[in-house]
Amino acid sequence: MCQTANAFKNFPLLESCTSKLSQVIHKVGRGVSRIRDRQELGLRVSELLTGAWRDSAQTSNQGPRAGSPRGMVVPVLNLSEAELTDILPLLCESGAGALGWWRIRNTPLANSAAGGQLHEVYRRHRLSALIHEREIAYVLSLLRAEGIEPVLVKGWAIARLYPDAGLRPYGDIDLCVRPDQFAQASAALECLEEIDGHQVDLHCGFTRIGQTKPQDSRWEIRRLRRVRINQDDMDVWDELFDRSQVVPLAESKVQSPKSKVMSEPGAVATGFVRILCDEDHLRLLSLHLLRSGARRPPWLCDVGLLVESLNFASRAKDFRWDVCRGQGSDRTANRNLNWIATTIGLAHHLLGADVSGIANTILAERVRNLPHWLMPAVLSQWGGRRVQSPTSMTSLSSLYSRWDNPVRATAAVGGQFNNWPRLPYRVAELVTRLPEVPRQLVSLVEQFAVRPPPSEVRSGSPAGPARWLTDFRLTEE
C-alpha cells in the first residue's frame, strides 16, 4: 500500500485522479446507503400508517362519522419507541402526525415523548378542522351570493369520511367553478386576499385539477381569466356537475354535538356543500397523488379510506368503473385506469387497504402486481426530509427531488406505470420543464439579492387563524 502511495508521488496527475475516483466511489456508496436508509424510514412510516384511518371497535372511543368504513381490523403495531422517534419529524412534516397518533393512541407508545408530540398534532388538527369548516362556509356564501355554485374537491371532501375530524391535515380550500364563471368567481374572492385565514385554490372547471401549476397563483388566475372557454371543458364540467352529490357541511359535527364555534353565532358552519361523486373523486385523488409524486402518506391514506368506504366487497356492482376512468380518448381513459389501479395497489401494499372486492374487476391484476420500482420509490419519498429553509437551497433541492421522483416524472409526461425503465420519463420531465428554468433562475437571483431579515419573514406570514395553522398548512401542488 505504502509502495503504491510512493509510486503515485512520481505521477501527481495519476495520484489526483485516483484520489478523486475514490472520493466519487465513497460518495456513490454514501448515496446508495442514504437511499436505503430513506426506504427503511419510509417502511416504518408505512407500518405505522397501516389502516390508520380505520375506527376499530377495540380502539374507538367515539362513534364513527358518517361514511367512514366500519368493522375493519387495525393490525398490531410492531414499532419501538426509538423507531417512532426516528420517524416523528417525517410524520410532522408530511401531515401524517395525527394519523400516527390515532394508530398508537391505545398502545404503550401513546405515553412516550414522541406519542405526546403526535397527540399535540392531533389536538391542533381537531381545532383547525373546525376553523376550516367556518372558512368553507364563508367562502361558499361569497360565491353563492354571486350565483355561483362551486364543487369542493379533495380536502374536506375526503376528510369527512375519516372517523375523527382531527385526522387529516387541511391545506387550501380547493374549489372548482364553471369555466365561464371563473372570472366572476375570482373577482368575488379577491377580497379574501385582505382577510386573514382564507386560502382558496380556485380551479377553472375540472380539467386542470391536479396538474402542476406555476407558483404565482395570481399570475395564473389573470391568465385563466383571459383564456377562451373551451367547449370540451364546459362539457366535462356539465357531466361531472350532474353526477356530483350534495352533502351537509356540518356533517362532521353530527357525531360530536358539543363541538361548536362560539365566536359569532351566525357563522357556525351549516348548510351544504357540493362534492364529486365517488367515481370521479377516486380518479381525482389518484391522479393528484401520482402527479404530486406520492410524496405525502396522508394522500395515500385518503385513497385507502375512500376505497374501503366504497365497500367493494358488497357493492362491487354499484361502482361504475366506466365513469371512474373518465371521459376522453381511449388512450386517456386507459391511462387513467392504469393510474387508478396503481394508486389502489399502493394503498393496498403499503397501507393495507382492503381491496378484496376488486378481485373480480379489470383492475385486479394491476392492483396485485405493481411495477417493481414503484414501492421502493414511494418509500424513499416518505423517508426523505425536505429542505425547509427559505433560501436558494429550496430551488436546488426541489430540482433534485424532481429528478429523484420517478413517480412524478412518469405522471408528468402522462406515462404508464409499468416495469419499463424510468430514465426516459425522468429525462422527458426535465425537458418539459426547461421553459421554467429562466423564471427559476430569476427567483434564485432574487432570493440571493433580496433576502428579507428574519423579522420581515415572520411578519409576512398570514395573520389570523392562518398564522397559527401555518406550521402544518401543507403546500398543495
Added chain:
Amino acid sequence: MERITREHFPRMRKRGLVIDDVPDEVLVYDLDRQTAHCLNRTAALVWRSCDGKTSAPEIARRLKGALDAPCNEELVWMALDQLDRLHLLEQSGSVPAQFSRLSRRQLIRNFGLAAAVALPVVTSIVAPTAVQAATCQPSGNPCVPSKLCCSPLGCDVPNGKCF
C-alpha cells in the same frame, strides 16, 4: 383577606372562541389572540360550570360528584386562576388575591396525593414542527454529543456529520 363578592362568581367567555370537546379534555382556540389551549377534565368541568351564578364552593361540590375524587374550593380557584390568565373567563381578575397563583405543590401538600388526580391543568397547544420534533440528528446534520444520529445512521467522524 379579600371578601368574596358577586364579582367572584365566574362566567366563562363565549365570544371569539372555537371550542372542541374530545374525550377527557376540551380544546379551545382563541380567535382574538390566536392561541390554543387544552383543558384537562377537571379544568373543563370548572370552566363549564362558570355561568356567573355558581360560586366556587358550589362548583367544588359538583366537581366532587363528577370526578369521584377529593375536591375543594382551593382546587376550583386554582383552575379559575389558570383560566383567567389565559383569558377564558369573561371578567379578568375575578380570582381573589388569596387564591391567585396557588401552586400544585401547595395544594398536594394541603390535601395529600389523592388531590393530584383531580388537579386542573390548562396547557397551551404547540404542535411540533418537523425540526423541533427531531430528537435525533438526520442524515447530513452534524454529529453532536447532545443528539445522537437517527438510527440506522452513524457518525462520519472525518466530516463530523451523520450519514
